[in-house]
Amino acid sequence: xxxxxxxxxxxxxxxxIQDLAQYEGQEVTLKGWAANRRTGKGLVFLILRDGTxxxxxxxxxxxxxxxxxxxxxxxxxxxxxxxTGKVVADxxxxxxxxxxxxxxxxxxxxxxxxxxxxxxxxxFLMDHRHLxxxxxxxxxxxxxxxxxxxxxxxFFQEEGFVQxxxxxxxxxxxxxxxxxxxxxxxxQPAYLSQSGQLYGEALAMALGKIYTFGPTFxxxxxxxxxxxSEFWMIEPEMAFYDLEQxxxxxxxxxxxxxxxxVTHCHFELEQLERDTTVLKKINQPFPRLTYDxxxxxxxxxxxxxxxxxxxxxxxxxxxVQNDLAEKRAKIEEYxxxxxxxxLKKGKMNYYRATADKLKQEVKELEERASNIPQWIESAKNFxxxxxxxxxxxxxxxxxxxxxxxVYNWPKDIKAFxxxxxxxxxxxxxxxxxxxxxxxxxxxxxxxxxxxxxxxIERIQHEGLPMEVFExxxxxxxxxxxxxxxxxxxLERMVAWLCNLHHVRETIPFPRFYGxxxx
RNA sequence: UCCUCCAUAGCUCAGUUGGUUAGAGCGGCUGACUGUUAAUCAGUAGGUCCCUGGUUCGAGUCCAGGUGGGGGAGCCA
Numbered sequence: 382x383x384x385x386x387x388x389x390x391x392x393x394x395x396x397x398i399q400d401l402a403q404y405e406g407q408e409v410t411l412k413g414w415a416a417n418r419r420t421g422k423g424l425v426f427l428i429l430r431d432g433t434x435x436x437x438x439x440x441x442x443x444x445x446x447x448x449x450x451x452x453x454x455x456x457x458x459x460x461x462x463x464x465t466g467k468v469v470a471d472x473x474x475x476x477x478x479x480x481x482x483x484x485x486x487x488x489x490x491x492x493x494x495x496x497x498x499x500x501x502x503x504x505f506l507m508d509h510r511h512l513x514x515x516x517x518x519x520x521x522x523x524x525x526x527x528x529x530x531x532x533x534x535x536f537f538q539e540e541g542f543v544q545x546x547x548x549x550x551x552x553x554x555x556x557x558x559x560x561x562x563x564x565x566x567x568x569q570p571a572y573l574s575q576s577g578q579l580y581g582e583a584l585a586m587a588l589g590k591i592y593t594f595g596p597t598f599x600x601x602x603x604x605x606x607x608x609x610s611e612f613w614m615i616e617p618e619m620a621f622y623d624l625e626q627x628x629x630x631x632x633x634x635x636x637x638x639x640x641x642x643v644t645h646c647h648f649e650l651e652q653l654e655r656d657t658t659v660l661k662k663i664n665q666p667f668p669r670l671t672y673d674x675x676x677x678x679x680x681x682x683x684x685x686x687x688x689x690x691x692x693x694x695x696x697x698x699x700x701v702q703n704d705l706a707e708k709r710a711k712i713e714e715y716x717x718x719x720x721x722x723x724l725k726k727g728k729m730n731y732y733r734a735t736a737d738k739l740k741q742e743v744k745e746l747e748e749r750a751s752n753i754p755q756w757i758e759s760a761k762n763f764x765x766x767x768x769x770x771x772x773x774x775x776x777x778x779x780x781x782x783x784x785x786x787v788y789n790w791p792k793d794i795k796a797f798x799x800x801x802x803x804x805x806x807x808x809x810x811x812x813x814x815x816x817x818x819x820x821x822x823x824x825x826x827x828x829x830x831x832x833x834x835x836x837i838e839r840i841q842h843e844g845l846p847m848e849v850f851e852x853x854x855x856x857x858x859x860x861x862x863x864x865x866x867x868x869x870x871l872e873r874m875v876a877w878l879c880n881l882h883h884v885r886e887t888i889p890f891p892r893f894y895g896x897x898x899x
Numbered sequence: 900u901c902c903u904c905c906a907u908a909g910c911u912c913a914g915u916u917g918g919u920u921a922g923a924g925c926g927g928c929u930g931a932c933u934g935u936u937a938a939u940c941a942g943u944a945g946g947u948c949c950c951u952g953g954u955u956c957g958a959g960u961c962c963a964g965g966u967g968g969g970g971g972a973g974c975c976a
Contacts, residue, residue, distance in 0.1 A: 870976025
């Protein structure tokens, strides 16, 4: 009988870095690129990367023929090579193994590589995004993103959700609030979708529980660390779910995907120097606050388990100021030593590097120190009825060490399709999920208005063109049922998991205001 | 659209109240070093100080306008 799968021919001649543990003490052949190179007399340390990981290979002049050793000695970074050698365990090495080479073959000698080993500015790196993705850090982020995507599909598939796609071209700019990208659709204006939600509702009425996973477009000229013009959104929609069931699902969903990434991306998160203690605290019931309660907490009028948001921030401010004083003193100390002179070059460089690093930290702390009083002011003066701003989210989430859900929002600041609360028609059954550590809103959801008359009223009140919603109103004409759903921003989730400063690092080729290439 | 900060070597940055020939580290190149971890050490090449105009005996430095970028508001995931 023929085997179901033919053995991969390459398996006999080539191995991958991620599998090195299986080959300890044996000879392997790795194909990849030279990520870094250090030389000593008669020795070359070559960090090889092959996509699955990074590994130090050691080439000794005693073993490698002279012409090949010279080639390795001068090998430009990012040249493609094939290295054969013995796998040896070594705790000091990345991945825990190194390969003691017996042979090296050049596949392609690279030109001078533009990305240096030391730091670069954001704009330079973004211009070289196609190459930047090769770096260790970006490699780790992309692996986390991949695992997260896998975990999301896994969760919904196991729960009996059907994955369905909604159109990217849409005929009308519906929700009315955010600006959309306009394109030409055979002579008609068309807009790139800002959300698949309304279509998701139609699909839920056909398939029961569905989720979409696709690109979404917003034409806002946002220049912040939380926004992209093109991003990926996951939007589940469930027939016969109310707000509470929606929140239950969100909680289980978040717990599943965070746990999955923490267990399967241990190495990647370590590479990113991500402290995972907060991520591990995900396995607790998320606090559920009504908007009113959230506002009271934000303004410091109420405490949460003995903690006061404003008081906590005032303590943070003191801490920041202490850190600042400490770091400034250290900088002075190092600069004093440098000014004295008479130091060895190595020591001088070390002091200078340390002082530079401290200066960077001081800059960040100074920003925090000037921000916190503003945040406190803005939180104290928050006006009931407004939407939570970025700083308000930071202040509020400071009270918790896991995601927090804020529900029952004032009608006027939320979208027309949200179901109004039975006991108070000034409120709607929306829910926002705020990530801890100041990462802000990562999920927005709601129970949908299933009463046709009330929905029509809201559409008219918002001044939206009724004819566009005729098909949508059909969902309330033919078997209208309670239903709910939410939208998760993939990039914001990755940013939180990896503790990244900016969402632009969470997607291979980000698109945002001022960035269309590469 | 608004507020705010920034632009000096290939990269990251320093450059004092305006004053002679523009500075460092990394990267490149030449060499040293047999276990390096952003290796280290010695030497060497490398500049339209973003653009335009202005003030001045003199502008990287001051002023005005522009361009590009960072952060934030609004909007939201």
